[in-house]
Amino acid sequence: MALRGVDALVITDRSNITYLTGYTAKSAYVPQAVVISIQQEEPTFILRKMDAPAALHETFMARDKVIGYPEALVGDPDVDGYDAIIDFVIDVGPSNRGVGLEIGGLFAPSAEKFKARLPRARIVDCTGAVTRIRMVKSDLEISRMREAAAITDAGIMRASEIIRAGVREVDAVSEIMKTLVRGANGKPGTWLATPYFITSPRTGAAHITWTEDILRRGSQVNLEIAGVRHGYTAPMSRTFSIGRPSDRLRRVHEAQMAGLQAGLGAVRAGRTCHDVARAIYGTLDKKGIKKESRCGYPIGIDWMEKTASLKEGDLTVLKPNMTFHLHLGNWAIEEDFGYLISESIRVTESGVEVLTSAPRQLFELPSAA
Numbered sequence: 001m002a003l004r005g006v007d008a009l010v011i012t013d014r015s016n017i018t019y020l021t022g023y024t025a026k027s028a029y030v031p032q033a034v035v036i037s038i039q040q041e042e043p044t045f046i047l048r049k050m051d052a053p054a055a056l057h058e059t060f061m062a063r064d065k066v067i068g069y070p071e072a073l074v075g076d077p078d079v080d081g082y083d084a085i086i087d088f089v090i091d092v093g094p095s096n097r098g099v100g101l102e103i104g105g106l107f108a109p110s111a112e113k114f115k116a117r118l119p120r121a122r123i124v125d126c127t128g129a130v131t132r133i134r135m136v137k138s139d140l141e142i143s144r145m146r147e148a149a150a151i152t153d154a155g156i157m158r159a160s161e162i163i164r165a166g167v168r169e170v171d172a173v174s175e176i177m178k179t180l181v182r183g184a185n186g187k188p189g190t191w192l193a194t195p196y197f198i199t200s201p202r203t204g205a206a207h208i209t210w211t212e213d214i215l216r217r218g219s220q221v222n223l224e225i226a227g228v229r230h231g232y233t234a235p236m237s238r239t240f241s242i243g244r245p246s247d248r249l250r251r252v253h254e255a256q257m258a259g260l261q262a263g264l265g266a267v268r269a270g271r272t273c274h275d276v277a278r279a280i281y282g283t284l285d286k287k288g289i290k291k292e293s294r295c296g297y298p299i300g301i302d303w304m305e306k307t308a309s310l311k312e313g314d315l316t317v318l319k320p321n322m323t324f325h326l327h328l329g330n331w332a333i334e335e336d337f338g339y340l341i342s343e344s345i346r347v348t349e350s351g352v353e354v355l356t357s358a359p360r361q362l363f364e365l366p367s368a369a
Contacts, residue, residue: 001038006100006124008089009036013105015301016130018231021045021061024191025054030074031081031110037092046085048074082110086117100126131307135298137321141232142346145300145323149234149344149355150184151227156238156358163240165217165367169210173197180227191228193235193303198222201336206329217243217367222340231301235325236356237340240363252339253362255287256328260341260360263295263326267345267352273314280328281312289330296327299344322347323355
């Protein structure tokens with residue numbers, strides 16, 4: 001804040017709020033913000049009054065640091081919760097100071113409201129400032145990531161048991177979700193990240209969910225799920241075949257596995273996202289496979305951190321305790337055909353720790369339950 005000349009930092013990104021306070025309740029559908037003031041030792045959380053009790057339960061802050069704004073600011077086209085947040089910023093310091101905003105996460109009218117109501121303030125765009133700090137995890141955060149990864153592993157193994165011909169997609173997904181909630185090793189899941197359950201002939205799609213269709217012999221299932229512990233999320237993807245996989249699917253699996261191994265071998269502190277991506281793309285090219293999408297992204301709170309990308313040209317330097325979803329998903333190889341395999345990983349000084357541990361294979365499943 002001092003380096004940016006900011007006396008008040010207004011944090012509205014819900015993942016950054018979790019990082020700063022521990023708050024995980026899903027109330028970001030209305031305005032809310034954590035305000036960090038250079039004049040005050042502790043931050044202040046301003047949110048809808050009906051959500052304030054959740055903040056008292058989930059954060060470390062004292063009662064007077066949690067401010068619930070009235071219901072009159074909800075559902076009104078002229079005023080909203082940002083008015084309460086701006087009132088607080090005005091109250092805690094001179095109006096001509098530097099005010100940091102995560103402008104990239106605000107709707108344009110909301111950003112304009114801050115500028116209009118703080119005409120003498122110097123507005124500083126602090127989008128990504130906290131998110132970048134989040135990239136390097138503490139040991140406690142890594143332990144949460146490991147717990148989440150164990151839940152993900154359990155979900156994948158449950159999928160291998162329940163995916164069969166004659167089973168409805170929705171019933172298979174419900175069993176996977178039960179596992180993601182029950183958790184693993186005595187640690188329950190604390191939230192449900194949306195599972196992506198994509199079946200033939202839609203496997204060239206990336207982000208669609210289950211249907212009420214019935215799984216059939218010969219069907220392929222591309223599954224992407226994530227266990228969650230206190231906001232920390234460890235995703236993983238695997239591909240399943242009900243019955244013998246096609247020769248095309250086997251060839252793609254072998255190529256993508258080689259790419260995944262190359263990527264894992266390239267990860268270590270001091271290298272860059274570019275280095276990892278180049279190792280993967282180079283290996284896939286040798287196998288005759290083209291992958292247009294990036295090879296992964298940082299993970300932590302709420303699945304994805306919007307900072308770096310494992311792609312060529314991204315020179316973000318890898319540091320110990322950075323965590324990534326190393327994703328060899330290859331969508332739209334053809335319009336109706338794609339393939340998934342991925343791992344959640346931690347960067348170490350000398351290499352990589354793979355947090356997820358379900359078998360790294362193309363699952364060939366029996367045709368019937």
